[in-house]
Amino acid sequence: MTPSATEQTGFALIPMVAKVLAACGFVLMFTVLSWMLNQHQAFGLGTLFGSLAGSLIAGTILLAGYVYGDARRRGMPPGAWTALAVLIPNGLGFVLYFLLRKPLVCICPACGRSVSMDSAFCPSCGRAMARA
Numbered sequence: 001m002t003p004s005a006t007e008q009t010g011f012a013l014i015p016m017v018a019k020v021l022a023a024c025g026f027v028l029m030f031t032v033l034s035w036m037l038n039q040h041q042a043f044g045l046g047t048l049f050g051s052l053a054g055s056l057i058a059g060t061i062l063l064a065g066y067v068y069g070d071a072r073r074r075g076m077p078p079g080a081w082t083a084l085a086v087l088i089p090n091g092l093g094f095v096l097y098f099l100l101r102k103p104l105v106c107i108c109p110a111c112g113r114s115v116s117m118d119s120a121f122c123p124s125c126g127r128a129m130a131r132a
């Protein structure tokens, strides 16, 4: 079996654009907040809140990126699930995603469609799937 999206785990699953966005979000949040709060003679407070808020933003973006990559390899619409996970407040969208996500799928070597791990044959072309 050739390396595919199915075999990626954890951090490798997060799209590059999400990692870059997370880094930018952190830097932006940190810079703006520490500048704003340090203006008001609260030196140190701005740095503290800046890094807290920056980590929060970066963490959310990375988690959204993970949901995107994970939904894609499970044959679920990645854009819709990422939007849902991000838009439902208090992290409930992410909880919902991890509760409702489908089991892992593998890619049919013959036709390239995603096939659930427990099926013996590809439903679209009928090729026998290799058992793990």
Ligand SMILES: [Zn+2]
Residues within 6 Å of the ligand: 108, 109, 110, 111, 112, 113, 122, 123, 124, 125, 126, 127
């Ligand atoms: Zn097939």
